[in-house]
Amino acid sequence: MTREITYVEAIAEALDEELSRDDDVILFGEDVEEFGGNFGETEGLYEKHGRDRVRNTPLSEIGIAGMALGAAVGGIRPVAELQFADFAATAGDEVFNQIPKQPYVSGGRLEAPLTIFAPSGAGIGAGAQHSQSVHSWLGNVPGWVVVTATTPYDAKGLFKSAIRDDNPVFFLPHKMLSETKGEVPDEEYTLPLGEAVVEEDGEDVTVVATQLMFHRAKEAAAEVDADVEIVNPRTFAPLDTETIAESVRKTGRLVVVDETVERYGTQGYIANEIVENEFFSFDAPPKTIGVKDVPIPLSPPLEQEVLPSADRIAAGIESLF
Amino acid sequence: MWERMTQDVNVDDDTARRFLEEMLRIDIFEEETKERFGDGEIPGFVHLSGGHEGSHVGMGAAMRDEDWLAVGGARLIGQYIAKGVPLPEIMAELYGRVDGSNRGHGGQMHVADVDRKLYGHAATIGSGQNPAVGLALAEKVKGTDNVAVTTIGDGGTSRGSFHTALVFAAYWDLPVVFVIENNQWAISTPAESLSPDSLSDYGDPHNMATESVDGSDVEEVYRAVSDAIERARNGEGPSVIESRVVRLVPHFEGDKETYRDEAEYERLKEEKDPIENYRERLLENDVLTEGEIEDMVANIQDEVSEAVEFARESPEPEPEAAYEHVYRTPLYGQGE
Numbered sequence: 001m002t003r004e005i006t007y008v009e010a011i012a013e014a015l016d017e018e019l020s021r022d023d024d025v026i027l028f029g030e031d032v033e034e035f036g037g038n039f040g041e042t043e044g045l046y047e048k049h050g051r052d053r054v055r056n057t058p059l060s061e062i063g064i065a066g067m068a069l070g071a072a073v074g075g076i077r078p079v080a081e082l083q084f085a086d087f088a089a090t091a092g093d094e095v096f097n098q099i100p101k102q103p104y105v106s107g108g109r110l111e112a113p114l115t116i117f118a119p120s121g122a123g124i125g126a127g128a129q130h131s132q133s134v135h136s137w138l139g140n141v142p143g144w145v146v147v148t149a150t151t152p153y154d155a156k157g158l159f160k161s162a163i164r165d166d167n168p169v170f171f172l173p174h175k176m177l178s179e180t181k182g183e184v185p186d187e188e189y190t191l192p193l194g195e196a197v198v199e200e201d202g203e204d205v206t207v208v209a210t211q212l213m214f215h216r217a218k219e220a221a222a223e224v225d226a227d228v229e230i231v232n233p234r235t236f237a238p239l240d241t242e243t244i245a246e247s248v249r250k251t252g253r254l255v256v257v258d259e260t261v262e263r264y265g266t267q268g269y270i271a272n273e274i275v276e277n278e279f280f281s282f283d284a285p286p287k288t289i290g291v292k293d294v295p296i297p298l299s300p301p302l303e304q305e306v307l308p309s310a311d312r313i314a315a316g317i318e319s320l321f
Numbered sequence: 322m323w324e325r326m327t328q329d330v331n332v333d334d335d336t337a338r339r340f341l342e343e344m345l346r347i348d349i350f351e352e353e354t355k356e357r358f359g360d361g362e363i364p365g366f367v368h369l370s371g372g373h374e375g376s377h378v379g380m381g382a383a384m385r386d387e388d389w390l391a392v393g394g395a396r397l398i399g400q401y402i403a404k405g406v407p408l409p410e411i412m413a414e415l416y417g418r419v420d421g422s423n424r425g426h427g428g429q430m431h432v433a434d435v436d437r438k439l440y441g442h443a444a445t446i447g448s449g450q451n452p453a454v455g456l457a458l459a460e461k462v463k464g465t466d467n468v469a470v471t472t473i474g475d476g477g478t479s480r481g482s483f484h485t486a487l488v489f490a491a492y493w494d495l496p497v498v499f500v501i502e503n504n505q506w507a508i509s510t511p512a513e514s515l516s517p518d519s520l521s522d523y524g525d526p527h528n529m530a531t532e533s534v535d536g537s538d539v540e541e542v543y544r545a546v547s548d549a550i551e552r553a554r555n556g557e558g559p560s561v562i563e564s565r566v567v568r569l570v571p572h573f574e575g576d577k578e579t580y581r582d583e584a585e586y587e588r589l590k591e592e593k594d595p596i597e598n599y600r601e602r603l604l605e606n607d608v609l610t611e612g613e614i615e616d617m618v619a620n621i622q623d624e625v626s627e628a629v630e631f632a633r634e635s636p637e638p639e640p641e642a643a644y645e646h647v648y649r650t651p652l653y654g655q656g657e
Contacts, residue, residue: 057492062481062485063451066451066482067452067455070440070453070454070455070459073455093482094448104646105431107422107423107426108646109423109436110440161652162653167648192654193652194652195654238652
């Protein structure tokens with residue numbers, strides 16, 4: 001049996017269930033208590049689980065991320081929120097130098113089972129410092145498991161797995177999807193990390209897309225005169241290239257669309273992985289589509305200009321035939 | 322010529338002997354490290370602890386085995402020894418060998434031993450204090466009375482992350498002891514150009530207990546850190562201690578120290594060497610004889626030689642080991 005919930009409710013349910021299941025799980029971040037998070041993602045948790053388990057922090061991502069690292073090494077399972085994914089940069093040393101590298105430099109003796117989650121993505125007119133998709137930044141630093149969520153089903157199942165995983169996991173919901181609805185199972189479930197999923201079967205072309213871009217790719221697929229297969233990577237690092245390669249072996253064409261900036265972005269990396277290993281499966285050159293190489297502007301017409309639209313994705317697909 | 326005044330020994334004889342022995346262990350281990358590095362046996366670069374031994378040993382002795390140490394600053398090896406990491410494991414790690422504490426993945430700046438509650442080091446100076454706050458939070462959540470001690474140099478206190486850690490520790494009154502080893506120099510930048518009279522004053526805006534002590538006196542550091550740990554264990558929150566030490570060595574091996582005044586440097590070596598001073602003090606107070614100290618030194622030299630042999634005989638890692646320990650696999654649910 002399933003029921004319909006919103007994407008934000010899925011996130012709140014994942015947190016609630018993991019806080020209930022495991023006493024070592026604690027949640028902290030800015031405004032996670034009564035305020036309930038910017039998008040309602042922590043609503044009701046503080047009242048239910050108490051102030052020892054759900055903690056407001058002072059305003060510093062350095063403190064939040066650094067404390068999460070120490071708490072994880074110290075033997076508990078912290079889940080820490082940054083209010084916007086862009087703020088990974090304000091905790092730059094913790095996010096890029098400390099968390100992903102400490103388990104490695106310890107020779108595997110030190111374990112950091114922490115989760116940081118932060119809403120990412122553009123589309124709400126939040127400007128250049130509250131709209132970025134940062135999984136390309138994070139994916140460039142070995143040590144992070146980088147996970148994105150596309151539907152309420154993904155958001156709940158992947159977030160629960162992120163919390164249970166023994167690696168540092170950066171979990172990235174997309175803020176434009178907050179109020180979207182979808183089916184989730186009535187019973188408890190988790191979804192595997194490190195595995196991509198074929199969301200739509202097709203024969204002619206493989207489109208790799210996640211988060212908001214997945215939904216736009218679906219729109220694009222309905223517009224074009226081709227049978228489109230859509231693969232959702234779910235985890236960006238480490239990437240499940242095999243599921244994508246298998247799809248391309250069938251379709252012979254590849255479009256990678258992602259909301260990260262095109263320059264040195266995820267799209268080029270994914271395309272390269274497949275081209276290098278599956279070159280002779282291709283019937284056409286791969287196509288990559290991302291945010292144009294500019295900061296995200298505020299005004300809606302400008303913002304929409306730089307984000308991949310369904311039309312741009314459709315044009316990209318059609319260019320391969 | 323500076324005259325030493327006879328100072329009392331304020332700890333019991335066993336503890337006093339242990340203090341001197343541990344400081345000598347750091348010194349002899351490091352002198353050997355310097356030689357091995359000079360001969361090209363140790364890769365990378367090394368920072369030595371000369372002048373900081375009293376601070377390291379006093380702090381280490383004040384801690385229980387169950388208390389966390391998150392080391393900072395650049396004087397590291399002495400702190401690893403003070404936290405009880407065996408010399409062979411440290412030396413093999415300096416050599417980058419498989420039997421090193423970190424299997425050769427870390428090196429001099431990253432010795433970590435979580436079983437002995439040594440968190441390790443944020444080699445980007447000043448980033449170790451927020452993890453220390455997290456370690457203290459974990460102990461509090463688990464309901465223990467263990468504390469987290471974290472060190473930083475004078476240079477590191479200029480990082481915002483240090484001040485953030487003070488904010489976070491104070492916010493929940495967490496059991497953290499911040500020890501600032503002020504050796505007067507951030508490589509070549511003098512600490513006297515910083516505005517506080519004492520760097521422990523940085524705790525004042527957070528209403529923390531603060532103290533500034535002569536860090537070249539092992540007993541002073543032992544007392545001050547013990548008091549701070551006691552407060553932390555009793556739920557009285559974090560403290561900031563400034564341990565005023567003297568850097569009697571270059572920043573790293575190879576630093577020509579063109580920025581130091583030679584006469585002043587010589588004076589400090591004469592007056593502020595924590596080992597020499599404590600040695601004299603124990604002799605004057607009849608805690609040890611010259612002969613006993615010679616035996617102590619000889620024993621430590623044997624220990625250090627064994628550590629070097631252990632490191633030399635430990636195999637180099639297989640190149641493929643570079644790909645280990647990036648992730649714990651399978652990831653959750655992967656392949657099921």
